[in-house]
Amino acid sequence: MQEAGVPVTYGYISDAHDRYPGGSAFGPGEAGYVAQLKAYDQAFDGFFQRLAKDGITPANSLFVVTSDENDHFVGGKPSPADCDGVTTPCSYRQIGEITANVHGLLATQQHLTTPFQLKSESAPSFYLDGDPAPDTATTREFERAVSKLTAVNPITGTTEPSSHQLADRTEMKILHMVTGDPLRTATFTDFLDPNYLAVAGAANCATPCVGLNAEEAWNHGDFAPDINTTWLGLAGPGVKRLGATGTVWSHDTDIRPTMLALLGLHDVYAHDGRALTEFLTPCALPKGLHAADQDDNRRLATAYKQLNGGVGEFASATLSGATRATASDTPGYTAYRDTGARLAALGDQRDRLARRIGILLDDAASGTGRIPPATARDLARQAEDLIHQADRLARGGPHHAAVGGTSPPTAAASPPAARPARSRAVPPILSPLPETAPMPRTPAGRAALAATGLCGLLASSCAAAPAPDNSPTALRARLPQSIRTSGELRIGSHLTYVPYVMVAAPPMPPGKAPAPVSTSEQRTTSDAR
Incomplete structure (x- = not known):
């Protein structure tokens, strides 16, 4: 697709721990697994060499390689x-x-x-027939029963709880698991021990209720550190060459705004992530993210991720509180209802604050706004205070914000110096490919580079290079015939949450907008950028 001129391409990569074309899964270090990984390495090498022969390298294109989540291996000792x-x-x-x-x-x-009804997963969703309310006797009895289930582990022979954490609808909303369609919202979700997969069978154990499925040995979708911790690789113009680092806590939702910032693109899509400025060179920073403001902006961005991320500090703490409340058995369901009210209040405050922070971060990354340092510090303090309140709830402590009210004043809302240690998923950021090539020294070289649209992403100036022809006619002429015929090129509004490789061709030079075009041409021109 790149060779055909398609500027943004996605590629899905199958996992390497399953036997192909069929059969049981591999375990870590098995000969077949290692051989398959070697074949993948050779395929990647051939892929990059072929692109290089076409002139597509990290010197002029952005490469993104990532995985949506890691898998948890289930098996005995090697x-x-x-x-x-x-x-x-x-x-x-x-x-x-x-x-x-x-x-x-x-x-x-x-x-x-x-x-x-059951959605079979390592984190199964339960749908009670008739859709009873969360605080009815039917729902409460069912959730408590699920929390008490045990299983004899066929690998270790020990009896152990199968359920680790429970999320009712209030907590599911905090975890971003509720859609706009109430009929699709489960009664609750059970995050199992990651060794387990819930299935729906007969209401008896005439056939053993617990067993091993050798076809599948790698679980995912659960709330577990080895599943939630994954990785991202970036290489291209404007990307720092840092090697492997685990210093920045990030999510898949951060990939798209980071790509747009690097490529000089923006749109109206509201992100749940933020541009990972820690990995951008100074010349690639959007103008709304001034270097002088970086400490304050990054503190705000860090607090935002821990507040809004599905496995961040806030969500981890509220899930602990929700699990204890869901499994509780107090007269009149008082513990469940009180905790639920506190969770709902915290969730509403989180949503309002995260929405405000997200808009500011998006505007700054797109260059349409700037976050004043005092505003960044104040919003970061508010986010940190909400996380502190969620921590107190998880530990069973009092909650000082009025239910349904607004966030408490931030003047006295500083969190404690240290919070209880919690497992954090810290996706490493990798940039193993070569750094950006140096700026060409000759006028002809600068002119050729300017035509690719990389001037704003490289440290040196392209001022001496002539501006490329960005008229609608010229832009359309540079597109593949298939796209010119359809009259439309779409850059996806979101990234697919599967393992993939992405290659993105460079944008036009910053400040070199296309000439005005008619309404019928506008989408093709802007998307082609």
């Missing part, structure tokens, strides 16, 4: 014990995710046969 998969291959006597028939376990352990 043999031999000192195998490393490189010099000594590993093998496994037991391998496979542990399936748990929830219908059968509820009926046999808790004597509960309430009808329900």
Whole structure:
């Protein structure tokens, strides 16, 4: 697609831990797994070499390689014990995710046969028939029963709880798991031990309710550090060459605003992430993110991610509180209702504050606004205070904000010096590919570079280079025939949450907007940028 002139391309990469074309999953260090990884390395090498022959390199194009989430391996201990998969291959006597028939376990352990539907996952969503309200006896009895389920682990032989954390609808909203369609909202979600996968079987255990599924040995979608911790690789103009680093806490939602900032593009899409300015060279920083303001802006961006991220400090703390409340059994459901009211209030405050911060960060990254340092510090303090309140709720402490009210004054809202340690998913940011090439020294070289639109992304000046022809006719002529025929080129409004490689061709030089065009031409021109 790049060779055909398509400037933004996505590629889905299948996982390497499954046997192809079929069969059971590999375990870490197995000979077949290692051989498959080597084949992937060779394929990547060929891919990059072919692009280089076409003149598509990190000197003039942005490369993004990432994974939507990591997978948790389920299996016994490797043999031999000192195998490393490189010099000594590993093998496994037991391998496979542990399936748990929830219908059968509820009926046999808790004597509960309430009808329900199940979305089979390591974090299954439960839909009770009739959609009873969260605080009804039916829902409360069912949630408590699920929280008490146990299973005999077929790998270790030990009896253990299958459920780790529970999220009712209030907590699911905090975790961004509620859509605009109420009929799609589950009654609650159960985050299982990541070794387990919930399935819907018969309401008995005549066939064992717990077993191993050797076809699948890698679980995901759960609330677990090894699943939530993943990685992102960036290389291209304006990207610092840092190697591997785990110093910045980020999400997939940060990829798109970072790409737009690097490519000099912007649109009206409201992001839930922010531009990762820590990995942008000074000349690539959007004008709304002044270097002098970076400390304040990054403090705000960091607080925003911990406040709004689905596995951030705020969400982790509220999930702990929701789990305790959902499993509680107090007269009149007082503990559940009180905690639910506090969670709802905190969630509403979070939503309002995150929305305000997100707009400011988007405007700054697009160059249409600037966040005054005093505003950044004040909003960061408010975010940090809400996180502190969620921590207190998780520990069972008092909550000083009035339910349904506004955030408390920030003057006395400083969080404590240290919070309880919590597992944090810190995706490493990788930039293993070569850095940007130096600026051409000759007028002809600068002219050629200016035509690619990289001037604003490189440290040196392109002032001596003539401006490229960005008229609608010239822009359309530079597009592939298939796109010229359809009259439309769309840059996706969001990134696909699957493992992928993306290659993005450079934008036009900053400040060199296309000449005015008619309404019928405007979308093609702006999207082509």
